Amino acid sequence: MSVSAGLSLGESFAELSVSEAPFEGSGAEAPARSRWQTARKSISAGLQEAIDENARARGGTLVVSSWAAETQIARRLGSSIALVCDLGFETWLEAGLEAGLDSVTEAGFDAAAAIPRRSSEGASIWSPVRRDQRIGVGGRVRADGSIATPLDREAMKAAAERIRTAGVGSVAVCFLHARKNPSLEIEAAEILRGAGLRVVASHETPCAAESALTGSSPAETELERGWLTVLSAFVASSLAEEEREIRSAFEPHADLWDVRWILADGRLEKTPSLESAFGLEAGLDLAHPDETIVHFGMERFFIGARDRSVRAGFPWIRALDRQPASPRALSSQPLARLRLDDSWAPSFAFETRGYEPGPVVFGKSLEPTVLDVLAWRGRVQAIDGLPALSIERAGLRISETLLALDKSRSSSMRRPDIDAIGADLEALFVASLAADLLAAGIDGPMRATGPLAHAIAPLLAARTPKWAPRFDTSSAEWAASTSLLKLAIHSAAREARA
Amino acid sequence: MKNWRHAHFEAEAARTLLDRLLARHRGGSDSIGASLTDGRALHVRARNAVDLATLPHAASLCFRYLGLKDGELAALNEPFAGGVRLSDVTFVAAVSLGRGAGPDLLIMSRVRFAPRLALDEALDSEGVRIPPTPIGRFESPNEAILGAIAAHPLAPPEFYPRAMQTIRRLSELARTLKAAAAGPKPLLDPERFESYLEQAGAAFRERVAKLPLGRAVVAETLATGETIKLALDVREERVSFDFAGTDSSVSAQLTDRATFGACFSAACAVAQAPIEANAGAFACIEVRSVPGSMVNAKAPSGLGRGAVDLAAVVSELALRAFAQNRPTLKRASSSVGMSRWQIAFSDGKRHFDGAFGGVAGAASPEAPRGWSRGESPSSIESAERNAPVEILTRAGRTGSAGTGVDPGRDGQIASVRALAAGELTWSLACESGAAGGFAGGSSGAPCEAELIRSDGTREPLARSGRAAIQAGDAFEIRTAGGGGFGAPARPAGTESADA
Numbered sequence: 002m003s004v005s006a007g008l009s010l011g012e013s014f015a016e017l018s019v020s021e022a023p024f025e026g027s028g029a030e031a032p033a034r035s036r037w038q039t040a041r042k043s044i045s046a047g048l049q050e051a052i053d054e055n056a057r058a059r060g061g062t063l064v065v066s067s068w069a070a071e072t073q074i075a076r077r078l079g080s081s082i083a084l085v086c087d088l089g090f091e092t093w094l095e096a097g098l099e100a101g102l103d104s105v106t107e108a109g110f111d112a113a114a115a116i117p118r119r120s121s122e123g124a125s126i127w128s129p130v131r132r133d134q135r136i137g138v139g140g141r142v143r144a145d146g147s148i149a150t151p152l153d154r155e156a157m158k159a160a161a162e163r164i165r166t167a168g169v170g171s172v173a174v175c176f177l178h179a180r181k182n183p184s185l186e187i188e189a190a191e192i193l194r195g196a197g198l199r200v201v202a203s204h205e206t207p208c209a210a211e212s213a214l215t216g217s218s219p220a221e222t223e224l225e226r227g228w229l230t231v232l233s234a235f236v237a238s239s240l241a242e243e244e245r246e247i248r249s250a251f252e253p254h255a256d257l258w259d260v261r262w263i264l265a266d267g268r269l270e271k272t273p274s275l276e277s278a279f280g281l282e283a284g285l286d287l288a289h290p291d292e293t294i295v296h297f298g299m300e301r302f303f304i305g306a307r308d309r310s311v312r313a314g315f316p317w318i319r320a321l322d323r324q325p326a327s328p329r330a331l332s333s334q335p336l337a338r339l340r341l342d343d344s345w346a347p348s349f350a351f352e353t354r355g356y357e358p359g360p361v362v363f364g365k366s367l368e369p370t371v372l373d374v375l376a377w378r379g380r381v382q383a384i385d386g387l388p389a390l391s392i393e394r395a396g397l398r399i400s401e402t403l404l405a406l407d408k409s410r411s412s413s414m415r416r417p418d419i420d421a422i423g424a425d426l427e428a429l430f431v432a433s434l435a436a437d438l439l440a441a442g443i444d445g446p447m448r449a450t451g452p453l454a455h456a457i458a459p460l461l462a463a464r465t466p467k468w469a470p471r472f473d474t475s476s477a478e479w480a481a482s483t484s485l486l487k488l489a490i491h492s493a494a495r496e497a498r499a
Numbered sequence: 500m501k502n503w504r505h506a507h508f509e510a511e512a513a514r515t516l517l518d519r520l521l522a523r524h525r526g527g528s529d530s531i532g533a534s535l536t537d538g539r540a541l542h543v544r545a546r547n548a549v550d551l552a553t554l555p556h557a558a559s560l561c562f563r564y565l566g567l568k569d570g571e572l573a574a575l576n577e578p579f580a581g582g583v584r585l586s587d588v589t590f591v592a593a594v595s596l597g598r599g600a601g602p603d604l605l606i607m608s609r610v611r612f613a614p615r616l617a618l619d620e621a622l623d624s625e626g627v628r629i630p631p632t633p634i635g636r637f638e639s640p641n642e643a644i645l646g647a648i649a650a651h652p653l654a655p656p657e658f659y660p661r662a663m664q665t666i667r668r669l670s671e672l673a674r675t676l677k678a679a680a681a682g683p684k685p686l687l688d689p690e691r692f693e694s695y696l697e698q699a700g701a702a703f704r705e706r707v708a709k710l711p712l713g714r715a716v717v718a719e720t721l722a723t724g725e726t727i728k729l730a731l732d733v734r735e736e737r738v739s740f741d742f743a744g745t746d747s748s749v750s751a752q753l754t755d756r757a758t759f760g761a762c763f764s765a766a767c768a769v770a771q772a773p774i775e776a777n778a779g780a781f782a783c784i785e786v787r788s789v790p791g792s793m794v795n796a797k798a799p800s801g802l803g804r805g806a807v808d809l810a811a812v813v814s815e816l817a818l819r820a821f822a823q824n825r826p827t828l829k830r831a832s833s834s835v836g837m838s839r840w841q842i843a844f845s846d847g848k849r850h851f852d853g854a855f856g857g858v859a860g861a862a863s864p865e866a867p868r869g870w871s872r873g874e875s876p877s878s879i880e881s882a883e884r885n886a887p888v889e890i891l892t893r894a895g896r897t898g899s900a901g902t903g904v905d906p907g908r909d910g911q912i913a914s915v916r917a918l919a920a921g922e923l924t925w926s927l928a929c930e931s932g933a934a935g936g937f938a939g940g941s942s943g944a945p946c947e948a949e950l951i952r953s954d955g956t957r958e959p960l961a962r963s964g965r966a967a968i969q970a971g972d973a974f975e976i977r978t979a980g981g982g983g984f985g986a987p988a989r990p991a992g993t994e995s996a997d998a
Contacts, residue, residue: 024549088877089891089892089894090892090893091894092894092895093879093893093894141889142881142890143883143889144880144884149889162803176879177879177880177883178883222878222879222880222881223878223879223880224878435686437518437676439516439675440688464684465682465684
């Protein structure tokens with residue numbers, strides 16, 4: 002019997018989920034068992050473990066997706082890149098970004114859109130391309146697709162040489178009206194590749210479903226296309242390395258597993274590609290297209306769209322959301338967290354700075370996160386015999402922040418009874434999360450995945466029965482497999498490697 | 500737990516929900532909001548400062564005069580009825596959350612169309628005027644009325660499809676709001692709206708308390724010779740802006756609510772506050788002005804330029820006033836406002852575009868730079884598809900900013916070539932002169948515009964005007980750079996003799 006498995010190569014973890022129900026639409030509600038191997042080179046070991054545990058399995062379909070690209074963008078980990086574009090438009094990306102892209106920011110109200118900007122925000126928007134690496138080349142396509150000016154090949158060759166000697170990792174090529182007529186881009190890319198450069202051309206990027214500038218559909222502009230191209234080039238070099246590493250990990254199991262990489266539009270392909278790096282969350286059950294997959298991750302939850310036709314281009318726009326023009330821009334659809342700002346005003350802000358610096362229970366920071374609330378409330382459990390989590394520390398930090406909050410509001414110095422307010426905190430967190438789901442358009446059954454799914458999904462279901470998750474949360478094995486302790490072990494191991 | 504902390508958390512949850520719902524249902528460049536039926540803003544997600552207080556006002560007037568019921572829609576753009584300028588159309592809908600007989604909420608969305616650049620001072624030349632007008636229901640918009648508006652010679656060509664799209668968005672928002680308010684544990688409870696506004700007000704008062712206390716008096720004389728005077732008074736938990744002594748103007752005006760938005764946003768910038776754009780926060784701000792002055796325009800004054808340029812000037816002036824009482828807020832001058840141009844062709848097609856100048860250098864990262872946006876520059880590809888033009892350049896104007904310890908930011912260069920004969924109309928930003936430096940920083944380069952004929956002849960252009968152009972002629976603008984702050988350090992080995 003074949004099984005179905007999903008492998009998610011996330012920001013912090015590689016999570017492998019194995020289900021006895023194949024993807025072919027049998028509709029069987031078999032519980033999924035999850036194991037993860039947090040180091041990339043252990044993916045192979047994880048697969049072997051999954052095979053060993055299911056003695057009946059003769060392999061199956063493994064769907065792989067990776068968040069690596071978005072992680073690199075959010076953390077600015079990509080390589081040095083160059084941009085080749087129409088002469089005279091070398092800086093239009095920045096101007097356009099300042100003007101329009103805050104309209105798709107999901108991290109709350111973008112004050113910068115409507116009010117005088119702070120000096121720090123008035124600084125240049127982060128661009129992956131240094132100004133000296135933006136090269137305009139003669140050549141122009143008209144709006145109707147005809148060629149107004151052919152490509153200046155000599156200038157293009159000179160640019161290629163200049164870029165090559167600068168040691169750039171990838172080149173983004175974006176000419177106006179390339180969707181209408183990509184010939185200039187094709188010609189430019191040919192010259193650049195001839196010089197040994199890795200090229201990402203705008204006409205090859207998925208078309209955005211909706212314009213970030215006007216909100217109309219379909220109305221992709223050169224702005225979305227240009228930024229997608231630049232971001233793709235930004236991650237292309239390092240992703241190529243990752244792809245080699247992952248492919249080699251799967252080779253020993255090639256006979257047993259049909260490995261497919263999921264693309265941004267839900268299609269599966271045999272070999273990994275840049276598109277798969279922006280792929281959907283693994284575990285997407287293609288046999289149930291009417292379902293919504295909600296992945297409750299460590300620092301965010303992610304929602305898989307039901308309508309894959311709308312999905313096309315969406316992760317690319319989400320990638321634009323990650324532009325870290327300000328710390329707020331690092332969030333996408335994160336878990337709510339308890340946060341106090343400089344005025345000690347509390348908020349369940351839908352913000353997170355990702356996995357860094359991390360929860361108090363991991364000993365990584367002093368700022369309580371929702372994970373700390375869950376741990377302190379006993380919603381996530383440690384495995385006996387293994388090192389304990391800093392749950393007491395988490396509770397203490399929560400108590401201290403609430404005490405500071407009280408100080409700002411009253412003269413009372415009494416330490417708040419955190420046990421009394423604990424249930425309220427949890428209830429409000431769940432309400433906030435439910436609001437976020439509702440705001441994202443989810444109003445029905447969901448399939449929950451992710452390391453915190455077992456802790457959060459039941460809380461949501463208790464509040465709103467229609468959101469009862471489709472997995473067996475009563476399974477001790479399930480709980481153990483996604484226990485917080487394993488996350489802590491991973492964290493410590495990662496620190497040691499660093 | 501019914502203490503203040505619980506109320507604050509619930510208020511925060513409600514704010515977050517509203518904010519995310521509004522964000523999700525907002526079109527690309529639109530402003531969106533929700534308000535109570537008595538006109539008090541519940542939450543506004545504004546694209547521009549001028550929308551903050553005008554949007555709820557527009558909704559309130561529609562509800563009051565049209566008696567909107569659950570699911571009913573209205574539209575308006577009348578600037579003296581809550582609008583801003585004729586190119587911005589507001590759509591309003593009433594929503595019942597099931598708690599009473601009438602609607603509980605008004606939701607509104609303001610759609611930005613490319614403005615019609617008019618040099619005449621009369622409002623009617625800026626576009627079709629739409630007073631508060633009922634336009635049907637979500638499930639059955641009045642296509643006849645919308646079609647009639649769209650057929651007006653001055654209506655934006657894309658009015659009808661954008662209107663229908665906006666109505667769909669509002670319909671989805673209404674459905675989601677109803678879902679949020681349903682059930683035994685509603686995520687949105689109308690009975691808690693008062694508490695929510697109270698909490699928002701309390702939170703904003705705390706931030707206002709951190710503003711530099713005291714009075715400050717500033718004035719700005721525009722290039723046209725008119726003067727804006729502002730007396731700022733910051734007390735604990737309240738900020739007053741008094742514009743007594745401000746001139747009237749024939750070139751740029753703002754309604755009082757638009758002026759309020761500009762002042763409120765400046766206060767937020769200085770207070771480092773995320774904008775709680777609702778009635779609770781608004782109550783901390785007081786704006787006084789004389790009716791008929793340029794910051795409290797009376798009908799039928801033209802408002803197109805004011806909505807973009809004058810609002811920025813008011814914000815800039817307010818920031819300067821705050822800086823008088825806190826040195827870390829001091830800054831050089833920014834080039835405020837937007838320079839705009841349009842080319843009208845004989846076949847009815849029209850190209851419109853704009854560019855901003857550079858912002859100022861400042862004493863510290865704490866100081867806002869006074870930069871605001873009126874409308875987004877258009878897509879190059881869209882512009883070339885929609886009219887017979889070729890965009891030649893759109894780039895930063897390198898070297899245009901004033902130097903300083905904290906230099907200003909560069910202006911922009913934009914140029915467009917007409918591919919057919921037409922009429923060019925242009926209007927440079929209110930303050931197109933050089934943005935001054937401060938404390939030893941140098942001024943930025945001034946704004947310049949030229950008409951470049953097909954034979955290469957360059958004709959410098961005045962601040963505004965019209966010109967007939969032929970195919971092959973081009974318009975080029977180089978916007979002003981921002982002023983620099985602080986004297987730059989001298990290079991080593993160049994110490995003065997008295998050092």
